[in-house]
Amino acid sequence: MITIKQQLCGQCGLCPGVCPVQALVLHAWVLEVDGKKCTGCGQCVTVCPTGALTLKT
Ligand code: SF4
Ligand code: SF4
Structure with missing residues (x-):
């Protein structure tokens, strides 16, 4: 599941x-x-330039 630090997200x-x-x-x-769709693949974490996304297992 991905968590979003909204204060870091630059949209x-x-x-x-x-x-x-x-x-x-x-x-x-x-x-x-x-959260029901997310497969935890981590691709979004890799692409985010501001480190706003965290993968929790
Ligand atoms: S890219 Fe992967 S980890 Fe990120 S939200 Fe989509 S399915 Fe989940
Ligand atoms: S890649 Fe990072 S900064 Fe861009 S919309 Fe997604 S979470 Fe926000």
């Missing part, structure tokens, strides 16, 4: 673009993750 839109299951959605000013 750049990179992570929704790499998520293979569309678990990340960038709403107007807030990134949200759908």
Whole structure:
């Protein structure tokens, strides 16, 4: 499951673009993750330039 540090997220839109299951959605000013979709692949953590995403196992 991915957790989002909202204070670090710059809403750049990179992570929704790499998520293979569309678990990340960038709403107007807030990134949200759908925990039921997320497979824990970690691709979004790798692509985030600000370290806003953490993978918890
Ligand atoms: S860990 Fe993988 S499946 Fe989960 S939100 Fe990130 S890119 Fe999507
Ligand atoms: S890649 Fe990082 S900074 Fe960009 S929208 Fe996702 S969490 Fe926010």
